[in-house]
Amino acid sequence: MSEPKKLPEQTFIQQDGPVFMSGNQAYLRLVFEQHRRDHEAGLNTGGFISGYRGSPFGHFDQDARRVGKALAARNITFNPGVNEAMAATTIWGSQQVDFFGETEYDGVIGLWYGKGPGVDMAADALHHANLWGTHRNGGVVMAVGDDPMSRSSSIQQQSEFVLSGLCIPVMHASSVQDIYDYGLIAYQMSRYAGVWVAVKSVSDIAESWYMVDVDPERTRTVLPDDFEMPECGVHIRWPDSSVDQDYRMANARIPALKAFIRANKLNRVTLDARQRRLGIVTAGKSYLDTLEALEDLGIDEKQRDALGLSVFKVAVTWPLEETLLREFAASVDELIVLEESRPFLETQLKNVLYDMPAEQRPRVMGKCDFDGREQLPSNGELTPALISRVLVNWFSQHLSSESMHRWIGVLDQTDREIEVPREHVDRTPYFCSGCPHNSSTKVPDGGNQLIGIGCHYLVHLMGRDGVSYTQMGGEGATWAGAAPFVKQKHAFANLGDGTYYHSGSTAIRQAIASKINITYKILFN
Ligand code: SF4
Numbered sequence: 001m002s003e004p005k006k007l008p009e010q011t012f013i014q015q016d017g018p019v020f021m022s023g024n025q026a027y028l029r030l031v032f033e034q035h036r037r038d039h040e041a042g043l044n045t046g047g048f049i050s051g052y053r054g055s056p057f058g059h060f061d062q063d064a065r066r067v068g069k070a071l072a073a074r075n076i077t078f079n080p081g082v083n084e085a086m087a088a089t090t091i092w093g094s095q096q097v098d099f100f101g102e103t104e105y106d107g108v109i110g111l112w113y114g115k116g117p118g119v120d121m122a123a124d125a126l127h128h129a130n131l132w133g134t135h136r137n138g139g140v141v142m143a144v145g146d147d148p149m150s151r152s153s154s155i156q157q158q159s160e161f162v163l164s165g166l167c168i169p170v171m172h173a174s175s176v177q178d179i180y181d182y183g184l185i186a187y188q189m190s191r192y193a194g195v196w197v198a199v200k201s202v203s204d205i206a207e208s209w210y211m212v213d214v215d216p217e218r219t220r221t222v223l224p225d226d227f228e229m230p231e232c233g234v235h236i237r238w239p240d241s242s243v244d245q246d247y248r249m250a251n252a253r254i255p256a257l258k259a260f261i262r263a264n265k266l267n268r269v270t271l272d273a274r275q276r277r278l279g280i281v282t283a284g285k286s287y288l289d290t291l292e293a294l295e296d297l298g299i300d301e302k303q304r305d306a307l308g309l310s311v312f313k314v315a316v317t318w319p320l321e322e323t324l325l326r327e328f329a330a331s332v333d334e335l336i337v338l339e340e341s342r343p344f345l346e347t348q349l350k351n352v353l354y355d356m357p358a359e360q361r362p363r364v365m366g367k368c369d370f371d372g373r374e375q376l377p378s379n380g381e382l383t384p385a386l387i388s389r390v391l392v393n394w395f396s397q398h399l400s401s402e403s404m405h406r407w408i409g410v411l412d413q414t415d416r417e418i419e420v421p422r423e424h425v426d427r428t429p430y431f432c433s434g435c436p437h438n439s440s441t442k443v444p445d446g447g448n449q450l451i452g453i454g455c456h457y458l459v460h461l462m463g464r465d466g467v468s469y470t471q472m473g474g475e476g477a478t479w480a481g482a483a484p485f486v487k488q489k490h491a492f493a494n495l496g497d498g499t500y501y502h503s504g505s506t507a508i509r510q511a512i513a514s515k516i517n518i519t520y521k522i523l524f525n
Helices: 023-040 060-066 068-073 084-094 116-121 123-132 160-165 176-193 242-263 284-296 301-307 322-330 345-353 384-395 402-419 455-461 478-485 497-514
Strands: 018-022 045-051 076-078 107-115 140-146 170-172 196-202 209-213 268-271 278-282 309-313 316-318 334-338 363-365 449-451 466-469 491-496 518-523
Touching: 018 023, 018 176, 023 045, 023 060, 023 068, 023 076, 023 107, 023 176, 023 209, 045 084, 060 068, 068 076, 084 107, 084 116, 084 123, 107 116, 116 123, 116 140, 116 160, 123 196, 123 242, 140 176, 160 170, 160 196, 160 316, 170 176, 176 196, 176 209, 176 242, 196 284, 242 322, 278 284, 278 322, 278 345, 284 309, 284 334, 284 384, 301 309, 309 322, 316 345, 322 345, 334 345, 334 384, 345 363, 384 402, 449 455, 455 466, 455 491, 478 491, 478 497, 491 497, 497 518
Parallel strands: 045 076, 045 107, 107 140, 140 196, 170 196, 278 309, 278 334, 334 363, 449 466, 449 491, 491 518
Antiparallel strands: 018 209, 170 316, 268 309
16 A cells, blocks of 8 residues: 655644654744644734745755645745845734734734844844834744854854844754744744744754654743733834834833743753752753763763752743743852853853852853863854863862763874874865856956855865955945055956845945946856
């Protein structure tokens, strides 16, 4: 007997058993699932998805197009943006269904997707849209993909700094399961507090695959009973004013968010000791790296109890809810914050703990140890090996363990082997055979070219006289600032056709307005 034919949308609608999906697909499934839950609850919601592709959302568009009919059947519109800012603006509109007379919809579920530079690029639109707020039966979740090592980006990313500046709460997923769970909780938060909610994951998570438990019980939430919503309310309205929006953000939305986080214990202890003494506070991929480091070091339940070690996982890294964190901090003597890139949690945490009674306040370390010496980098990502070394230094003051020192011996040996000079062959990056970039990125003898975003960035590594690069869409505009002060009279600028469509046409307008001598090569591939 043959297997029943699998529908293209199966991944997004299957209700029983674990479902195998990628991080990209977990984000897309959120709209299907929220729509299903709404209709089960008697709400006639539609959906609106927009954003801009790019790693780690390389196959999001393809997945969404593949299930286009299933989306349309549910009144979910998939409308990719010309760029991330336009995408954010269209989603802002999806929360305004009550502004235009009659509608048959009770609300629209919004989903924005984009990589870290897309958050930067769209900041103005996101700021406006978030200050305006969300519809009570709609809500907006942002699928944010960060590339902290810039493996496929022009800069290393840590979007929480920008997002928090825009007053957009950040949930930091440590797995594909978290993307799904946090995403569905994020819709409830967005509706309750009237804000956009970002669910951030780094490339290693957004691009990975996992058997996701889709049981709705995992993401059932309660409304806070210790918080009274201020009279001004939190949801989008018209007419409205910027002064009122700012007031609502500070006095209604952020307090409502914190109440929601508290009521649902979104930040919580995930590994506990019988009697707590040492605490780890962590989030996102660093949470997984921490668990792996503990396993590598052989820290089992017995050793955890001997150390008094507990792990506190922060789901919502901004705004950092105080009560749950203070409760945990008061139960340990010493605490470490483990997070990749610049200290984001650590700074907030120290602020939250500062005015605790001295006898309850633990010693805190993070990027620096208790003596102020740097122990973890403030750029790039953490690894289980980096974390292991820091933990061993700390744990050794409280416990002597053979397994810990054995593992550090393995790491030392690996480091020594890596340092041994080797005969090797350099692998020079190159374009795919047949790609038009092979010929279109050559410049006449004596010329040089300004580099653009895209594969043609590789000219920089191929000895093709490339000079500097810009953000996506700024290609060539740097020449306007340099040309008046250098002897070179002319420059070539490479601009990919995708970038031209995204925002690069503005750079050409700038070049014309600046009256500079420049030749743009629009690279079709
Ligand atoms: S643009 Fe060219 S080099 Fe880049 S992936 Fe496509 S074919 Fe390959």
